[in-house]
Every structure is written in structure tokens, then in C-alpha cells.
Amino acid sequence: MIVTEFARNQWYVAAYGHEVGRRQLGRTVLNEPILLWRTEDGRAVAMADRCVHRRFPLSESPSHLVGDRVVCGYHGFTYGPDGVCVAVPAQQRIPRTARLRTYPVVEQDSFVWVWIGDREPGDTLPPRAPWLVSPDYATVCGMEPLNARYGLLVDNLLDLSHETYLHGGYIGTPEVAETPITTEVDEDAGIVYVSRHMDDAACPPFYAESTGIKGRITRWQDIEYHPPCLYLLHSRVAPVGSPPPAADGTDPHAFHVEVVYAITPSTENSTYDFWAVARDFALDDEKVSDFLRDSNRTVVLQDVAALDTLEQVLAREPDRYQELSVNIDTGGLAARRLLAKMAQAGAVRPEAAAR
Amino acid sequence: MNADDAGARAGRTVYRIRWLPGTDRLHASCFCGAQREFEDPVVLWDWLLGHPEGHRPGRAAAQDAPAPAAALV
Ligand code: FES
Ligand SMILES: [Fe+2]
Ligand SMILES: [Zn+2]
Numbered sequence: 076m077i078v079t080e081f082a083r084n085q086w087y088v089a090a091y092g093h094e095v096g097r098r099q100l101g102r103t104v105l106n107e108p109i110l111l112w113r114t115e116d117g118r119a120v121a122m123a124d125r126c127v128h129r130r131f132p133l134s135e136s137p138s139h140l141v142g143d144r145v146v147c148g149y150h151g152f153t154y155g156p157d158g159v160c161v162a163v164p165a166q167q168r169i170p171r172t173a174r175l176r177t178y179p180v181v182e183q184d185s186f187v188w189v190w191i192g193d194r195e196p197g198d199t200l201p202p203r204a205p206w207l208v209s210p211d212y213a214t215v216c217g218m219e220p221l222n223a224r225y226g227l228l229v230d231n232l233l234d235l236s237h238e239t240y241l242h243g244g245y246i247g248t249p250e251v252a253e254t255p256i257t258t259e260v261d262e263d264a265g266i267v268y269v270s271r272h273m274d275d276a277a278c279p280p281f282y283a284e285s286t287g288i289k290g291r292i293t294r295w296q297d298i299e300y301h302p303p304c305l306y307l308l309h310s311r312v313a314p315v316g317s318p319p320p321a322a323d324g325t326d327p328h329a330f331h332v333e334v335v336y337a338i339t340p341s342t343e344n345s346t347y348d349f350w351a352v353a354r355d356f357a358l359d360d361e362k363v364s365d366f367l368r369d370s371n372r373t374v375v376l377q378d379v380a381a382l383d384t385l386e387q388v389l390a391r392e393p394d395r396y397q398e399l400s401v402n403i404d405t406g407g408l409a410a411r412r413l414l415a416k417m418a419q420a421g422a423v424r425p426e427a428a429a430r
Numbered sequence: 431m432n433a434d435d436a437g438a439r440a441g442r443t444v445y446r447i448r449w450l451p452g453t454d455r456l457h458a459s460c461f462c463g464a465q466r467e468f469e470d471p472v473v474l475w476d477w478l479l480g481h482p483e484g485h486r487p488g489r490a491a492a493q494d495a496p497a498p499a500a501a502l503v
């Protein structure tokens with residue numbers, strides 16, 4: 076079964092930092108409408124995107140910001156960054172219950188993470204993707220909305236064998252589907268690792284054109300999935316015959332690409348597909364950036380089209396449709412299980428579902 | 431919880447599955463030391479997650495058939 080339950084009491088990427096500014100941004104995460112904006116001193120805040128009065132969305136105009144306050148565009152209820160209502164039209168008394176739910180926010184590695192749950196995060200921090208802000212890497216990124224349940228995207232990303240078929244001509248070559256994989260699940264850390272190392276593979280255009288490699292390559296794909304939200308693909312590409320990484324971890328003879336996905340469930344059948352590609356070569360080459368941005372976006376859109384179609388099919392089928400799993404699905408099955416466990420652990424008590 | 435974990439996983443609660451090159455078989459090993467080969471990843475996960483049921487450290491058991499649990503506990 077594909078996991079359809081949401082895992083609550085977890086960090087999720089709601090936006091890129093550059094999307095959050097002095098104009099309100101509305102995002103729906105785990106079915107919760109969230110309003111994101113930045114205070115005058117630059118702090119990102121997240122709060123419920125529904126006015127307590129008549130539920131008008133605060134992300135919709137004519138709602139607007141005045142200094143560090145959000146003014147509802149319908150009748151003017153006004154809220155501070157702590158969610159507390161500070162002004163009600165035509166009266167002095169502000170009802171004590173007039174406050175918006177706020178969400179804990181962490182800005183890290185170019186992402187704005189929000190904590191969705193009924194308890195506080197405590198010491199729990201989101202997992203890291205440091206390449207996205209490292210001066211040693213150049214990064215391109217984007218976000219595509221997906222009209223499919225998030226479990227389909229998890230399945231998709233945990234099994235790269237589909238590259239050969241869905242993304243042939245971009246990132247897929249025959250070797251990707253043919254090379255066996257190793258899967259590891261770290262139960263304590265809650266991480267799924269899936270690795271495929273190709274010793275002698277064709278160089279797909281995505282890498283040939285960005286690195287300038289002409290011949291065949293050694294191609295490593297090491298996936299690290301931190302359920303529920305963060306997926307990292309450590310990709311190493313080197314001409315066949317290049318020395319392997321040194322014992323100290325340096326690897327000057329290879330090109331490194333860090334592909335990052337944040338998989339954020341929006342509703343039961345829609346998902347935010349945040350994607351980023353960071354590289355440690357041709358850092359200042361705009362042409363390479365443009366090429367990688369366009370190619371990766373194309374690849375993401377190929378997945379989006381396929382998964383949107385799949386969602387339509389699944390939505391029309393009875394709940395317990397029959398599916399078949401084979402060897403390439405080993406990692407995906409592991410991810411589903413961890414997600415199901417997290418969903419169970421974070422399951423809400425019904426009375427806590429309101430605010 | 432970061433990339434450094436990848437190199438430092440010894441001694442943890444780790445399940446490991448290797449797809450044996452040139453075959454259709456999957457080799458599963460549990461953190462307790464038990465190992466077994468499978469052809470079906472679903473059966474494989476059932477066995478791994480059944481830990482400790484059916485797991486006997488260091489001994490590779492038969493293939494794919496669900497573990498005869500009663501005989502092993
Ligand atoms: S709905 Fe917001 S002030 Fe009335
Ligand atoms: Fe894909
Ligand atoms: Zn075991």
C-alpha cells in the first residue's frame with residue numbers, strides 16, 4: 076500500500092527563503108492553510124492563513140502587510156507576528172480568542188521549514204542540505220506542484236531505475252536500470268539509503284553537457300532519504316579510469332552534483348515538489364546553470380506528468396488495488412514503512428485537531 | 431541527521447539489503463547478524479521486520495518461504 080496518511084509532528088519545507096518576503100505567501104501543508112511573510116527585520120513567520128473573523132484568507136488581496144502586522148482584506152482584523160489580534164474594526168475590545176495559530180519556523184539551507192503538529196519541536200531540527208548555500212557549490216532550484224499524493228513521489232525518487240525509461244535522453248541510460256542496488260535502513264536515525272554504483276556507463280546529456288566529459292563514466296548514485304520531507308541524491312560522475320575518492324574524503328578527479336528534493340504533502344492528492352541541483356564545478360558558468368536548471372525542470376515535469384496520470388488512475392480504483400513489487404522497489408518499500416510508522420506515531424488526538 | 435551519518439553506521443540498528451550482481455536475488459542482513467536471501471522484496475521486508483522472529487545470528491536460512499516461526503523461537 077502506498078502511504079496516504081500524513082506524518083504529523085515533523086518539519087516540512089513550506090517555501091524557499093527567497094519566496095518569503097514583504098508580500099504574503101499562502102501555502103497548504105498537510106491540509107493546513109499557512110501564511111508566510113517576513114517581518115521588517117527579516118524574520119520569516121508562519122501562521123494560519125484564515126482570519127478568525129469570517130475565515131478570509133490573509134494571503135489574498137486586499138489583505139496586506141502594514142509594518143509587522145497583517146491586515147485582513149475583508150473587515151480589517153489586524154494581527155501581529157505572534158498571531159495575536161491587535162485591532163478589530165469599530166470597537167475597542169478585542170476578543171481574547173482572537174488569535175491565529177502560529178507555526179514554529181526554521182530557515183536552513185535556503186528552505187523555510189515549518190513544524191506541523193500538536194506539540195512543540197523541542198530540540199528537533201530539520202535535516203540538512205548544506206550544499207544549497209555553500210560557497211563551494213552553485214545551485215539552481217525550483218518548485219513544481221504535483222496533483223498526486225506524496226507517496227507516489229517518494230516511490231518515484233527512491234527508485235531511479237525509471238530514469239532509463241521516463242528520462243532517457245536526459246539523465247537515464249541503460250546502465251541505470253541494469254545495475255543492482257544496495258539498500259540500507261537505519262532504524263535509529265530513521266533514514267533510508269539506496270546506492271547504485273555504475274563502473275562504466277554512458278554519460279547522459281545532463282552530465283556530458285554540464286561537465287564536458289566526452290567518454291564513458293563512472294557514475295555513483297547515493298540516495299539518502301530522511302522521511303518525511305527531505306531527499307538527497309549524492310551524484311558522483313568521473314571519466315572511467317579516474318582515481319576513486321581519497322581516504323580523507325576529498326575527490327578532486329570527479330564532478331559532484333547534489334540533487335535535493337523536498338517532498339511536502341499539501342493535500343491528500345497534491346504535493347509540493349521542491350527541487351534543487353548543486354554542483355561543485357563550473358561555479359561561475361551561467362550557461363551551465365541555465366542548462367542544469369532547464370534540464371532538471373524538464374525531468375521533474377516528466378515525473379509530474381507521469382505521477383499526475385497515476386494519481387488519476389489510483390483515485391478511480393478501489394482502495395486495496397493490487398500492485399506488484401520487484402527488486403528495484405526495495406528502497407521504496409522501506410521508505411513507505413518508515414512513513415507509515417511516523418504517521419502512526421504522530422497521529423492526532425481528535426480534540427487536538429482544532430487549534 | 432546529516433550526510434556524515436553515511437560513513438558511520440556501524441553498530442547501529444541497520445538493515446542492509448544487497449542485490450546480488452548477476453542474479454535476481456536479494457541478500458538481506460539484519461543488525462542482529464542474521465542473513466538470508468530472497469527473490470521478493472515484500473517477503474524480505476516481512477522477514478527483516480519480523481526481527482527477532484526467525485533470525486538466527488550468522489546462519490543463512492532457506493529462501494523466500496516465510497520463516498517457520500514456531501520452530502525457531
Ligand atoms: S474575515 Fe477577516 S476581518 Fe472579517
Ligand atoms: Fe524521475
Ligand atoms: Zn535480526
